[in-house]
Amino acid sequence: MFVISEMINGMYQKVARAIQAKDAQVIQALAKEQVDAGADALDVNCGPASREPVKDMCWLVETIQSVVSVPLSLDSTKLEVIEEGLKTAKNRTIINSSSADIERLQKYIAIAKKYNSSLIALTMDKKGVPQDKDRRLELAAQILACAQENDFPTDEIYLDPIVLPVNVAQKQLSDTLEAIRDFKMLASPAPKTVVGLSNVSQGSTQRSLINRTFLIMAQAHGLDAAILDPLDKDLMDVLITSELILDRNIYCDSFIDAYKKSKSR
């Protein structure tokens, strides 16, 4: 499981304040903490309060990459913010994210190609979020066809089926799980799959329990990556144990520590 930490996001007050004050120590401590906890990549989002998102994104990228060398997932609704972040980034990058709307997607794919970046693509379009599995598959196929037409490698696409909250769209969660499995069959090389995990428990009680249970079920369906909070120890413990069951780590009595040590740089 490729773990993308969701914690460097201006929607969190601590991060928003650090961005505004250009307090590098706060951001760098956060970045190191995430990687030590098992993050393979860091999502970077200036947040809704940023008045100069291009400048803030570039500052965040520089600040983070001076202490950790993991890939960065550049997260913004504005393509110009992402592009300036890509110019600044020294290591691998992921663009987060495009929708399945062809016009938008073509622009994002062009930028991803130009900067040798991976791309998260959401299976939603102007009509909104799909209400069933078939529509998710249809939009996924549209995304992958667009990648192929533009000579962009399909295994650099992370398809996101959009996980809805259990208290809003409970019936759709099994659809989402099955979509994760079926997406892999839509192109060769197979696309990767990703979820923004915490959305599943938005507005619910027992958030951590719901998050980790959904994550394991998604891992059982072949999920490749998740945007999540690696500081949630219970979540990371089951994530690591799922990898063990899938034979991706070798069992030893201290398999949880061994996994974290293998990740921290």
Add this chain to the structure above:
Amino acid sequence: MFVISEMINGMYQKVARAIQAKDAQVIQALAKEQVDAGADALDVNCGPASREPVKDMCWLVETIQSVVSVPLSLDSTKLEVIEEGLKTAKNRTIINSSSADIERLQKYIAIAKKYNSSLIALTMDKKGVPQDKDRRLELAAQILACAQENDFPTDEIYLDPIVLPVNVAQKQLSDTLEAIRDFKMLASPAPKTVVGLSNVSQGSTQRSLINRTFLIMAQAHGLDAAILDPLDKDLMDVLITSELILDRNIYCDSFIDAYKKSKSR
């Protein structure tokens, strides 16, 4: 998920002592505790120390069914012990268990038919436990063909793919998970599937964590039933949450308590 409690088993000293002393209160308290914790059925096993297993099985069945009305899973390596238990049982029963050896299986199916019982059948034979998914499927097909030839309903068969310990046969766990999914396609009506959960963590550290992670992955693959310890709260919490994600319980803020209340009789 059909939860079969594994706790009324003479391999536990407390139970062995209660059987020997014919201390009904201990067994009845245990039975009620399991059902209150969410058990849908109770496995009943006299244990290896029982000198009069037929008598002990009948006493256990009578003792338990005077306080709870859940189905009993009669667990013994001796068919005569199971048959006397079946004669004594007033409620639904499950025979635990036959192997896939035809001669043995035919006897067990005959008894299951006679007493209107379900039957757990292990995908193993005289050659031992399968080393891969294909052999598990082959033995499962053999079991289901035998059921069909003997006019025994295939959906009264619980196929057990035999979960091996992660520290012994790590590579086989994904085979086992996939077998759980594929078994359902081998007959119509589809057979049920069951695992003896605690075996997955036999001899490992982090037993509860490994048990619950494997259980959720198996639920994601469509597992119908598991023999487990319902007093493991962390295990039951994820089990209930998996059912929520699969849309088998309706979300409410107190969904865990609601599930347990719906089960306790």
